[in-house]
Amino acid sequence: MSSTCPDQSCDPAPGTSSDKRTHIGYVVGAGLEYGLTKNWSVKGEYLHIDLGSEHHNVQVDYDNNVPAGVDFGRIELDTLNIGVNYKF
Secondary structure, eight states, X not given: OEEEEOXXXXXXXXXXXXXXXXXXXXXXXXXXXXXXXXXXXXXXEEEEEEEEEXXXXXXXXXXXXXXXXXXXXXXXXXXXXXXXXXXX
């Protein structure tokens, strides 16, 4: 995860940050595949991914350099995959 803020108009502070930590969470999902013919099938899959909460200390007081915690909330993703298969 990374973000860029070019000046003090951004909230909460200017600058660039990046996050290269490993996040541990869980994935739940379901999928179906349906045969159309002997060789062709269609499939669909739904996944919900939850990697927990993200919290960073950032500078928000430009005059006094006072750091404050900013909670970026939960890191969650929902994906839907669809596809067509051909079996040789």
